[in-house]
Amino acid sequence: MPLAHRLYDNALVLAPTGRLDHDNCEAFREELAPHLERCARERTSIVLDLSGLEYVSSAGLRCFMLAAKQAKAQSSRIVIASMQPVVAEIFQIARFNLVFEAYPKVRDALASLSPGAAAAFDRG
Amino acid sequence: MRVRFWGTRGSIPVALTSADIRDKVAVALMRAGGRQFASIGEAYDYATQHLDFSLTHTFGGHSACVELETGQDDYFVCDMGSGARPFGAHVLARQSGRPATVNVFMSHVHWDHIMGFPFFGPAYVAGTRIRIHGCHDVIEHAFRLQQAPPCFPVEFAQLAADIEFVRLTPGKAYETSGVRVTPQPQMHSGDSFGYRFEAQGRTFVYTTDSEHKLENRAQTDRFVQFFRDADLVVFDAMYSLADAISVKADWGHSSNIIGVELCQMARVKHLVLFHHEPAYDDATIEGVLRETQRFEELTRGTQALKVSAAYDGLEIDV
Numbered sequence: 001m002p003l004a005h006r007l008y009d010n011a012l013v014l015a016p017t018g019r020l021d022h023d024n025c026e027a028f029r030e031e032l033a034p035h036l037e038r039c040a041r042e043r044t045s046i047v048l049d050l051s052g053l054e055y056v057s058s059a060g061l062r063c064f065m066l067a068a069k070q071a072k073a074q075s076s077r078i079v080i081a082s083m084q085p086v087v088a089e090i091f092q093i094a095r096f097n098l099v100f101e102a103y104p105k106v107r108d109a110l111a112s113l114s115p116g117a118a119a120a121f122d123r124g
Numbered sequence: 125m126r127v128r129f130w131g132t133r134g135s136i137p138v139a140l141t142s143a144d145i146r147d148k149v150a151v152a153l154m155r156a157g158g159r160q161f162a163s164i165g166e167a168y169d170y171a172t173q174h175l176d177f178s179l180t181h182t183f184g185g186h187s188a189c190v191e192l193e194t195g196q197d198d199y200f201v202c203d204m205g206s207g208a209r210p211f212g213a214h215v216l217a218r219q220s221g222r223p224a225t226v227n228v229f230m231s232h233v234h235w236d237h238i239m240g241f242p243f244f245g246p247a248y249v250a251g252t253r254i255r256i257h258g259c260h261d262v263i264e265h266a267f268r269l270q271q272a273p274p275c276f277p278v279e280f281a282q283l284a285a286d287i288e289f290v291r292l293t294p295g296k297a298y299e300t301s302g303v304r305v306t307p308q309p310q311m312h313s314g315d316s317f318g319y320r321f322e323a324q325g326r327t328f329v330y331t332t333d334s335e336h337k338l339e340n341r342a343q344t345d346r347f348v349q350f351f352r353d354a355d356l357v358v359f360d361a362m363y364s365l366a367d368a369i370s371v372k373a374d375w376g377h378s379s380n381i382i383g384v385e386l387c388q389m390a391r392v393k394h395l396v397l398f399h400h401e402p403a404y405d406d407a408t409i410e411g412v413l414r415e416t417q418r419f420e421e422l423t424r425g426t427q428a429l430k431v432s433a434a435y436d437g438l439e440i441d442v
Contacts, residue, residue: 022341055423058381062338062369069370086422093415094381095364 003031010044011110011117013081017052020060029063036067040074047109051082061094068099081109125326125442126193127356130214131186131207132434134332134362134377134399135236138185144405148179155179178406184436186210187236188332188399190358194323198301199226202319202330207436208240216245223251227300229307230258231332232316233266241267242276252285255300257292259307259317264289292317308350310334311343312376320350326442327353329392332360332399335376336386338369344386351390355442358434359383361397361416380416387429388420394430395420396440409433 004015014035020028039046048064056064064078071078080102083091091097103109111118131137152175161167171180189207191214192200199215201208215224224246231237246252256263267289268280280287292298294317297306304322309315311334318331329351337343351357362368362377380397387395397416400409413433420429432440 022338022344057423058365058369058379058385059338061365061381065366065369089418089422093419094379095366099366099370 003028003035005035007044008110008118008120009114009116010042011047011113012039012044013047013049013106013110015049015052017054019055019057020053020063021055021057022059025057025059025063028060029066032063032067036070036074036076039071039076043076045077045079045113046071047106047113048078048080049082049106049109050080050084050087051106053087054084056087056090058094061090061096064096065099077113079103079109079112081106125195125321125324125328127328127358127440127442128191128193129184129189129207129434129436129438130191130201130211131189131203131205131240132183132398132400132436132438133185133187133402134360135187136402137187137206137236137239138402140182140185144182148406152179176407176410178410181435182406183400183409183433186436187239188231189240190330190398190434192303192321192328194301194303196301196303197225199224200229200301200303200321201226202229203231203237203332204228204239204241204244205237206240206243209243209245210436211240212243212245212247216249219246223249223253225253225301226255227303228254228256229305229319229330230256230260230263231310231318231330232258232312232314233260233263234314234333235270237333238266238270242271242278247283247285247287250284254285254287255290256287257290257298257305259292259294259309260315261291306350308347311337316376318350320354326355328442329354329357331357333376334360334378335368335374336378336382338382344389347386348389351386351392354390354392356394356396356440357383357387357390357392358396358398359387360399361412362399362401380412381419384416384420384423384429384431388423388425388427391427392429394432394440394442396438397431397433400433 186207187205188203361380365379365381
């Protein structure tokens with residue numbers, strides 16, 4: 001799964017696309033790992049921009065859960081932005097809405113992390 | 125083949141409180157909005173057709189006990205939770221004095237799965253034959269122990285029925301009274317076993333107290349094979365997925381999401397959510413059912429999966 005990424009001040013936006021399920025969840029975890037390490041090194045947080053994610057299975061949700069645990073252990077945070085309606089429903093049914101802060105837009109998510117991140121987003 | 129649910133609650137029996145009943149009645153009266161009913165039948169029809177299931181019924185409180193009726197004289201039942209008490213009354217009423225043969229299949233011997241046996245009426249009737257099947261080597265010990273002083277006034281040895289313990293081998297099919305039964309090892313504290321019952325061209329899978337580790341692809345494949353093309357799967361859906369893989373990981377239970385995914389992979393026809401969390405009230409369980417049905421819609425492939433929630437008294441023809 002391609003994982004586009006962009007840094008806004010102290011927040012890293014990662015954008016998985018397509019489907020995240022049993023078949024590609026391990027590849028996704030491998031893609032995610034260096035970003036989590038970077039967050040630990042540089043004390044940044046992560047926004048998962050899910051606007052391009054069409055479907056997530058239990059195995060994909062588990063990847064998000066493990067990433068959130070790792071981020072918390074390294075005093076970082078992961079927040080979610082721009083979920084498609086289907087993915088938002090799956091989050092709610094799986095009660096992941098109680099685990100993750102979710103925002104309608106990437107900018108909202110960045111603003112929840114720091115004013116600097118939101119300002120960097122506004123500068124484009 | 126018919127599956128009849130005598131106990132559906134997980135971990136410990138629960139009962140509706142007087143406040144629960146008052147609240148249900150009060151909400152039902154509000155919903156009726158002053159409507160008049162000419163007969164009890166008319167009121168019954170209104171309640172059935174226009175009010176939520178959780179308002180007019182309860183998912184029930186007995187712990188695990190599920191009967192499989194095969195059309196044979198012998199009885200088949202999974203687990204001896206507190207639902208074994210009404211199941212026993214059913215057997216006695218149906219037998220009308222004739223001795224019964226009851227085949228019990230034990231998922232494991234945690235207390236909620238054996239606690240009904242001391243109240244299982246047929247165990248006190250001479251001539252009754254009870255065959256308790258399972259893969260653990262501690263089943264007889266557990267059944268005797270819970271009736272030993274000071275826990276219960278009637279010791280196991282005093283029971284009048286002819287009680288036999290039959291050790292099964294995981295993965296090995298066993299045939300009895302026209303039913304083929306295959307036990308499957310499951311992840312649970314002290315191990316548990318699911319059962320695949322095949323008779324008359326139909327398949328029923330009973331799988332409770334079973335945790336599924338998403339990272340273990342081999343385990344997933346094994347369960348897909350175990351469920352393969354089943355007509356009915358009774359599945360431990362005690363927790364939400366978020367709880368099952370975080371704060372309640374390694375507690376030995378599963379979620380509605382995993383149940384749907386495994387059944388879809390195995391092309392199962394009907395999934396029944398079972399082993400309800402004791403902290404959940406009826407409205408919560410009904411909400412979980414609706415969400416699970418919606419999840420099935422969202423993730424459906426070429427074959428629809430029917431999703432139900434078990435309740436004490438539910439009967440399903442397979």
